[in-house]
Amino acid sequence: MTVVERREVALVDLLDRLPAGGVVVTGDITLRIADVDLVRIDLNALISSVNEQVPSPRDDPT
């Protein structure tokens, strides 16, 4: 079977791994960034951003 036909990686799958995965190293710049729960920040930002783009059908469009 042909297994590993790579498609465009979905952003949401990327975001499961990228903000929160990988080794945390305290860089000169990212010394304090590394302590932050990046996932929380990102997802809050993302959800509000997505919701702005795709308003819920129940929202009153005023």
Added chain:
Amino acid sequence: MTGLRYVYAVCRPFRSALQAQLTGVAGTPPKQLTHHGLVAVVSTVPEGDFTEEALRARLEDLDWLTVTARAHQQVIDALTAVTTPLPLRLATVFRDDSGVRSMMEAREDDFRRVLDRLEGRVEWGVKVYADKEPAAGADAAGPGAAEPGRPEPGAVPGRDHLRMRRSQTRAREDVRQRATAFADALHARLSAFAEDARTHAPQNPALSGATGQNVLNSAYLVPRTESEEFVELVDREKDDVPGIRVELTGPWAAYSFTGESAGEPEVGP
């Protein structure tokens, strides 16, 4: 020109060249910085976007985060083709090369240990969804089901509507329970095959655009040589379960397995 150093990954030295066209975050090609027998893959990024203060704001900017995450992934992906990279957390930034070298020295033992553990392994993602819509006609045969297209004279539409809603809710709940049981069994089987497993939080449908409820979102660490077998295993398991969908992604670099393995206790100093 001044600039900061963005570090993508740490690897053991590798022979093959990276793709010539490869660009990283901020559009500059990544280069290798070798120190104490390990290689850091780095590129220069502008101070404007990558100082701590700028980063905090940038990481909440969806467009910026998307472009940066994709660029990061592209470099990791290219490295995965030629070696087993140890990916670093997104947006790990240093003032200059000597900052990167100090970090490599400080973390040398950790890096070697994790690189040994990941050597020749890749990560596969598996997601299970419960369909939101019950199969068509699932409740049409129930007793007292309204005959479609023949409204009874004097029928109360509101009551029929409520009954239909309740029946749909039950059907959805049923699919969700079966999907959860299916996901638990699948996860157990895949975990037994894989060397390690991690469970991510279920994905938000507002972000994924997926239909159905995400009841399993897991990552599995699998030797490359056993990847085909793993994919076949997922393929076999995912068949013929109505209302349940299985999705496979990968192979990824081992993003979800860069920490200590779940079974290993933290070793104190």
